[in-house]
Amino acid sequence: MRSFLLALRTSRRCYSAAHKAIKLAQQQDLEQDILAWESLLAPEETAARDAVRAWVDARFAPRITEAHRRGAFPRDLIPELAELGVFGASLQGYGCAGMSSVAYGLVMQELERGDSALRSLCSVQGSLVMHAIHAFGSPEQRERWLPALAQGKLIGCFALTESSAGSDPAAMAATARRDGDAYMLEGEKAWITNAPIADLAVVFAKVADEDGRVRAFVVERGPGLEVHSVEGKLSLRASPTGNILLAAARGALLPGSGGLKSALQCLTQAREGIAWGVTGAAMDCFEAALDYGAHRQVFGRPLASRQLFQERLATMAQSIVTSQLMSLHFGRLKDQGRLTPVQVSLHKRHNVAAARRVASDARAMLGANGIIDTNKVMRHLMNLESVYTYEGTDDVHALAVGRALTGISAFS
Template sequence: MPKHPTDLLDIESQFSADELQIRDDVADFVDRRVRPDIAAWYDEGILPWDLIPEMAELGLFGMHLTGYGCAGRSATEYGLAMQEMEAGDSGLRTVVSVQGSLAMSAIHKHGSEEQKQQWLPKMAAGEAIGCFALTEPTAGSDPSSMTTGARRDGDEWVLDGHKRWIGLASEAQVAVVWAQVADEEAGRDVVRGFVVPTDAAGFTARPITGKLSMRASLQCDIDLEGVRLPAEAILPENPGLRGPFSCLSEARYGIAWGAMGAARDSIECALRYSGERLQFGRPLSGYQLTQKKLVDMTLELNKGQLIALNLGRAKDAGTLENHMISVGKLNNCRAAIEICREARTVLGGNGITGDHPPLRHANNLESVRTYEGTDEVHTLILGHRLTGEPAFRG
């Protein structure tokens, strides 16, 4: 029997013993350490930093990277872990994504050996927190329009600019900051990454408050005012937007799995509630309209899980193409939000309280749907793939 009643296709049978063990280990962590308190953390807008050591012990930070203290697990194992983390809360899954898929991945993919040795072991152990500073107040979907710049001044780089919606920034020890740099050979500016210790003079990060989504998480504004860095602070490999985009692909892949965790958790909550809640003398689950809702939600869940699994197997085989990740991110976020909203209706008025997770998941997924590429961006990526015509500026 599958572990979850929502697994109508016995998808679980397609996983190895090692993959299932990773899933169960993370699910146990979520059951013990997240579920009992997540409603209060969300209500109070608290990211529980005391979870970081145990998350590191599970090997979640840089889980899919090799060497430097990273776990070196497969893409599918990483995906299953993200599904379980987001079944707890999107904000906590985002901690893993910002740390591993973005900040650590940037250093691992594009950094020098010295940068890797300095930061990756500490980040894998949870002893140093990283952030990934790409988005700006007026440069979200179009990072090429960023205004943050870096200029050479003798043997140093000087960074000036502003970043927004940067996860973990006010608590991070290191930031990977993306900036425009004049390239004399190309005759134009080129986006480059820099490894920036957050205690550098001129670096300021402030938490964004008043959020209606991702409340058990941390996103920040960053100001860079004459931040001076040594020449070796630049990430030497892969100049241009392919640098940050390769990291975004890692994060988007994790989202395709994670969104299905939030969706599954919402359906299972609706299943439990409808089996216990009596109306007109019988449980809600005994009514045809309720069963239709439960079936429709579960069908969409299973479709999304199969998409995520296909992405994972392709990534492990080295055959994953970028447009495939857009299929997973676009479809699974869109489906997950609708599932969570529909699950809330099964709970009636009780579903708007923190006693039940579907509406919290739905609110979080509004952010997940937006970051790492909006619906519109991924639609255009897939439209380009289908037609051969880039329509981003049309």
């Protein structure tokens, strides 16, 4: 969060003083925020946030530009992420941190302040893969996989989407048939985050001898599972993405899974993390614009002294704090067991759209400098184009909210 709510007090007669005030405020790393945000958080929540923020600044931020250029995640950092406790951070037991939903959300915020690829890696690992095993797995399956996933010794991916079954997962074609004490899976999955580096996949498929009922399976990397990396991405370049081919791949049924509701339950967990996370990207873009305005001289004055620049900063800050308040409210509801799927749709849709606008404005405010990858705002903007689409498009979430408001479904 840092300096995004700092008041920019300028005077027509004293621009140099305003410039110094901005610089001092940035150096102090204060939250002189209109909302008194810190007072709304518990000590353990701010501690989790600050620990991840410090790690991102020290270990990840210096490497993300090169990782983005190369299109490869710095995998040597995975053990450090595990040491931070970010894998499965909201789960209880099995070496997981057991954080509150708000603390977990703040962690996602700080990870995405580094890059959406970083938050995506951790979100898929924890909210999708580990949550599925934790919620639907047998005690033996939990003991077998969860500790290793929490320690980063295993990386997982979540294979639900297919090329012709994205927003409509019920249209999936992947199948599973029983073979002794296991199942043999056939089919293809598309756009799977973490797939190229994953040791195992949580795969959703229709079971032939259960009238096509959708169940979840853990498929470990090996015979019958083939991964092809998606090349040429302009967005989420540091996030490993792949397509999966299943050809008589042996899978272990997660016995508690049943129907698409199991997959949607996992997606609900992940979407909350996304809604928190994108605000971190917006904050990073805001700070870049604020810093640029403080140092860029235009007609003998700091750019930040200009009315239009300040108006844009105020609008960006307004979007960010609105997103934060929504996240905090829904986080508290989640901790109380009162959060509903439609609220998650509202949350994800609002915050991603807000972050996208902030990133776009920051790009424009930096002028030509905004398209250089070392200035990061274009990287965030390109990433947010993907986040706007994945785990439920903006339009699909709008229809989910619309159904709740009208009582009429537009899906059928």
